[in-house]
Amino acid sequence: xxxxxxxxxxxxxxxxxxxxxxxxxxxxxxxxxxxxxxxxxxxxxxxxxxxxxxxxxxxxxxxxxxxxxxxxxxxxxxxxxxxxxxxxxxxxxxxxxxxxxxxxxxxxxxxxxxxxxxxxxxxxxxxxxxxxxxxxxxxxxxxxxxxxxxxxxxxxxxxxxxxxxxxxxxxxxxxxxxxxxxxxxxxxxxxxxxxxxxxxxxxxxxxxxxxxxxxx
Amino acid sequence: xxxxxxxxxxxxxxxxxxxxxxxxxxxxxxxxxxxxxxxxxxxxxxxxxxxxxxxxxxxxxxxxxxxxxxxxxxxxxxxxxxxxxxxxxxxxxxxxxxxxxxxxxxxxxxxxxxxxxxxxxxxxxxxxxxxxxxxxxxxxxxxxxxxxxxxxxxxxxxxxxxxxxxxxxxxxxxxxxxxxxxxxxxxxxxxxxxxxxxxxxxxxxxxxxxxxxxxxxxxxxxxxxxxxxxxxxxxx
Numbered sequence: 001x002x003x004x005x006x007x008x009x010x011x012x013x014x015x016x017x018x019x020x021x022x023x024x025x026x027x028x029x030x031x032x033x034x035x036x037x038x039x040x041x042x043x044x045x046x047x048x049x050x051x052x053x054x055x056x057x058x059x060x061x062x063x064x065x066x067x068x069x070x071x072x073x074x075x076x077x078x079x080x081x082x083x084x085x086x087x088x089x090x091x092x093x094x095x096x097x098x099x100x101x102x103x104x105x106x107x108x109x110x111x112x113x114x115x116x117x118x119x120x121x122x123x124x125x126x127x128x129x130x131x132x133x134x135x136x137x138x139x140x141x142x143x144x145x146x147x148x149x150x151x152x153x154x155x156x157x158x159x160x161x162x163x164x165x166x167x168x169x170x171x172x173x174x175x176x177x178x179x180x181x182x183x184x185x186x187x188x189x190x191x192x193x194x195x196x197x198x199x200x201x202x203x204x205x206x207x208x209x210x211x212x213x214x215x216x
Numbered sequence: 217x218x219x220x221x222x223x224x225x226x227x228x229x230x231x232x233x234x235x236x237x238x239x240x241x242x243x244x245x246x247x248x249x250x251x252x253x254x255x256x257x258x259x260x261x262x263x264x265x266x267x268x269x270x271x272x273x274x275x276x277x278x279x280x281x282x283x284x285x286x287x288x289x290x291x292x293x294x295x296x297x298x299x300x301x302x303x304x305x306x307x308x309x310x311x312x313x314x315x316x317x318x319x320x321x322x323x324x325x326x327x328x329x330x331x332x333x334x335x336x337x338x339x340x341x342x343x344x345x346x347x348x349x350x351x352x353x354x355x356x357x358x359x360x361x362x363x364x365x366x367x368x369x370x371x372x373x374x375x376x377x378x379x380x381x382x383x384x385x386x387x388x389x390x391x392x393x394x395x396x397x398x399x400x401x402x403x404x405x406x407x408x409x410x411x412x413x414x415x416x417x418x419x420x421x422x423x424x425x426x427x428x429x430x431x432x433x434x435x436x437x438x439x440x441x442x443x444x445x446x447x448x449x450x451x452x
Contacts, residue, residue: 002291064365064411065404066372069383073404076396158276165376172279185286193283197274 007187011178015191018174025092025160025170030153032096037103041111042133044104063101068162070094075166091163099156103149110145111137146214150207154200171195217398221389228385229406235299235371235381236410239306240364246311251318252344265315272312278373281305285377302374310367317359321352354425361418365411372407382406 043055062070071094075087085093114137122132164173175188253265272280284305289295296304325348333343375384386403390396426432 061404061408064369065407066369066383068369068372068375069386069400069403069407072383072387072390073396073400076390077400080395080397161276161278162373164278172276172282176282179286186291189279189283189287193275193279196276196279197271200274201270 002186004184004187007182007184008191010182011175011188011191014174014178015171015188015195018169018171018192019195021088021168021173022157022160022170025088025095025163025168026153026157028092029096029099029156029160032093033099033103033152033156034149036096036100038107040100040104041107044108045111059101059104062098067095067098067159068165070098071162071166087163087167091166091168095156095159095163098159099152102152102155106145106148106152107141109148110141113144114140143214147207147211150203150210154203154207157200157203158196217389217393221392224385224388225382225402225406228380228382229410231299231380232368232371232382233410235302235306235374235379236368238299238303239310239371240367242303242307243311243314243363243367244360246307247314247318250311250315251322254315254319255322255344257340269312269315272309273316275309277306277309277370278376280309281373281377298374298377298379302371302377302379306367306370306374310363310370313363313366314360317356317363318352320359321356322348324355325351351429354422354429354431357418357422357425361415361422364414364418368407368411368414 040055040059044052046052071091074090074094078085078090118136118140119132122136127136160170161172163170164176167173169177171192175192178188179185250265250268253261254269256262256265281302284296284301285298288301322344329347329351330343333347338346371381372383375381375387378384382403386399389399393399
């Protein structure tokens, strides 16, 4: 086992670049998955089967197939249809879409956990449907699901390296590029491996603190 | 698509299925060993087991695969056959997730059962084998079923290392035909069918195991991965 600290030093500037891209993917991907997941969850409550059935099938399909192949699909098929986006945009949309099929389940559980009395009170006060959702149901439902959503953010963090497959230079992409150029695989790959463990550990500590604050 | 290309896809399916079976077996072994170790009396054993879970759940499966493919041969001189390298990477990572399921299910068995075992002066191992596990295992099946789907999705990652699995054969066909919509749709559909069959299989297994301890399977279990409390090795 040979470990070369100078290779680590050489890799560090690339590491920070990669970390920045990873965090970008994570933040924008999370926002997409939170918004889209809520849209799916609300559509699943629509009164018509013509809405719930297609939404159910599509989200089930996305949830049960590999993100990697979905990214290939978006990356290679969309240009054929005349839609060209950068690799980063494609990747962020792909990962956000994939995780929205998980967050929709979280929202569903949160909405179902709102006591029936709240619905009845909204009816008794003659609130329109829009106000019932925006002022009564969702504020309570979303507060409940924040910790579960946070867990999916951490899960998403660990899926961001997949975006290297469509040429996005996030942490793993940077590490691989550096490894190929300098023929030093051990140091960059170990550095990012340790970085992932540290980041997800810190994130889960932060999440636990947040959970405690929400309970009180 | 010509028949030659279909043959390529079929060979890809076969590799994916093989990899899935091997890494599921390794993952299950790791999950039970680590999960049971986390209920051990000795502090040291518990610490080592939770350290393992923290490290392997904290990192990404894809980075693990890269590490085993590139760093292991260079630094330690261990060159593994691609299939075994992939099995090792996936089994160790997903086994760490599984160990949380095992630990949780054992902890959820009614404490009176454990106390009954102590009163009858069973040894700890007899308690585990004869009282706790037979009741805990059926409860593990639904979360294991979700984890198995995650593992199936994880097997696609090995195509990035040039292993000829289903996703890889999809890429080859795309290069051969210069056309991607059709082949990727097929590949996604095949993954979906495999996932569906796995869910059915696990549902049947759950029914059988629950009948063995006189319980009904829970109706309408949501087929989703539990949002795993990632990173920190739980509070034990």
